[in-house]
Amino acid sequence: MVFKRLLGSLGVGGPTVDTVLNPGAALPGGALTGQVHLRGGTADFDIEQIALELVARVEAEHEDGESEGRVVFDRFIVGGGFRLAEGEERSVPFQVPLAWETPITELHGQPLGIALGVHTELSVAGAKDKGDLDQLAVHPLPVQEAILEALGQLGFGFRSADLELGRIGGTGQQLPFYQELELTPAPQYAQAMNEMEVTFLAAPNGMEVILEADKRGGLFSSGQDALTRVTVSHDGIEHQDWNTIVDSWIRQLVERRTSYGSQAAYAHGDPYAGGHGHGEQHHNGHRCGPGMGTAVAAGAAGLAVGVVGGMVAAEIVDEVGDFFEGDEGDGGEEG
Structure with a gap:
């Protein structure tokens, strides 16, 4: 067991996370819903926290020219504080609010080239954080x-x-x-x-x-x-x-x-x-x-x-x- 926990701390055999958003585009000012699916690793792990970050690819101008990078514009804690047994599968449903200024990513079902995502962070006691990134579609108001x-x-x-x-x-x-x-x-x-x-x-x-x-x-x-x-x-x-x-x-x-x-x-x-x-x-x-x-x-x-x-x-x-x-x-x- 100690060896398995050590491997988990190195990211080997630890739990995995997969976030699935409910079908359909969200609306600015509306609710974002879905489930975080967890699968236990090769040992029992304490899940300290499940966090969702809303991220966007944003452009910036500065003295040296132009660049783009990822910006986190909201963060929510949707679960945690439980033990995930070896090989156990568990789903954590969530519903979080979207900011009214959330950019639109599509129009009449066609993409506009805007990159928004939901990044899931899984904080595990004694192990590396796991992550999952899912594309977020937002329809106009x-x-x-x-x-x-x-x-x-x-x-x-x-x-x-x-x-x-x-x-x-x-x-x-x-x-x-x-x-x-x-x-x-x-x-x-x-x-x-x-x-x-x-x-x-x-x-x-x-x-x-x-x-x-x-x-x-x-x-x-x-x-x-x-x-x-x-x-x-x-x-x-x-x-x-x-x-x-x-x-x-x-x-x-x-x-x-x-x-x-x-x-x-x-x-x-x-x-x-x-x-x-x-x-x-x-x-x-x-x-x-x-x-x-x-x-x-x-x-x-x-x-x-x-x-x-x-x-x-x-x-x-x-x-x-x-x-x-x-x-x-x-x-x-x-x-």
């Missing part, structure tokens, strides 16, 4: 889907989606990062902007929508950005004319860019101003994120992932899969 549907109907398309480390000043942002959805402009706005970025900051009582238009300069003109922010409710979504509402936001955004230029929207007491990025400033140089090259085109059935730049949805799945390469699927043990 009804109000988010209504706005995205309206953008598609207006002629906008998704160019990419990524997560940016930093905070948007003047907002109620809670997480240490925010999601940017980069859109190709509708034909009627193609002369006014090169792209538009949309960020959703959801909360229990409503949602902030941040829109930014990017107009890169030519040989004899400087580039111009403009930003506007609106707040919408989660209620009465089906009674709203979202095409008209969203189009009015974009018209306001274009007017602001024309009136104030690249800096005034941030510097002259603007009611919608606020830093957009690290600290209180917006970073205008956008990197090619994990979903770059993906377009979400408008169609009769709504928005669906398309092809641009030679990248297809399957390749996006492969890139997101790289984030989960530590999950070998053999007992759920993470290397």
